[in-house]
Amino acid sequence: MSHDPSEPDDLELFRQATQGARRIKVDQADTGKARTDRTRIKTLRQGAVQPTNRVRVDGMSDQFVIDVLPEEELIWAANGVQESQLRKLKSGQIPFEGSIDLHGLTVEKARELLWAFLAEANKMEVRCVRVTHGKAQRKDGRSPIIKSHVNTWLRQHSQVLGFTSCLPRHGGTGSVYILLKRVMMEGRDD
Template sequence: MDSEDETSLFAQEVADIKRLEKSEVYLGKKGSPVDFLPRQKAATIAQEADRNPLSQDYVEKVEPSDVLEYKRSGVQDGVFKRLRQGKYGIEARLDLHRHTVAQAREQVYQFADDCLRNDIRVAIIVHGKGDRTPDPDSRAMIKSYINKWLKDLDQVMAFHSAQRYHGGLGSVYVLFKKTEKARLEDWEKHQKR
């Protein structure tokens, strides 16, 4: 088929097409305008429902090779030493590998809350060292936030980087405060002596 035949065939095909009366075409959605007020209220309620006090704002950076350690006043030196040496039985574990900061924030808050509710005294959080990140600005980011967040949680009494056999500088032992129930049980146990 030559180009003259193609042109005449095309002309035959479009011969019955009529011109549009409107010169403008509206591509927007039809229907009533969207009321954004309910959406704004829902977003506000969601923010208020987020009881998580852990902040994702500025964090003081720690290096992948830094040891994390913290002890509230009132924690006995012997207790902290045993925690640091990994001599307490680990009752719960949280692994934050491959988590974003936002995901880690949620997980840490929920984990701490669960530990307190279940009378867990010693746990381990595996955060990774953060030394394999290609971007130097985001190295040890989760580790840095763990260092900040654990200090911000009232239920955390102390924490320390783990022993090598528990993950070393990529993990942290966490000592949670005793619940009132556990405190009463300890008191009763010691009274029977």
């Protein structure tokens, strides 16, 4: 195929089309999304697990936290709890009567809310509750903080008989069903 010298070539056509255009000084696209402040996130994460100097009266220790994986199923029962009860709990056959969502909170705030929630459930003589702890798939490969702490705290709580990860429709491995002791209140006729 021969080229007609009277017609402009591609380079000349490009120059004509871009005449008056200014060269872009920045070679990165602006997506409109704010940049991640990695220093701030690191500081917040470190602050979430830093112990405070105040004295705890709830009996739950953070001295040894059992690390768990994001998708790991949690299951635990206190001595004397029948396997059939734990199976019913795991299969969702024991309806939960209250629920709390802790994911996204600091460890201290999660601890406070969990303690208050379990105390209220005990006062109301609730048999089963659900706690959503999340599973925080972390980029650094470390274990989910709140899930690991909840797993540890529940094993220490005097009113907890057992707990298991929830069915998928109730949060799956990001939540637990908790079986609680029922303390009969004085003055009740049952």
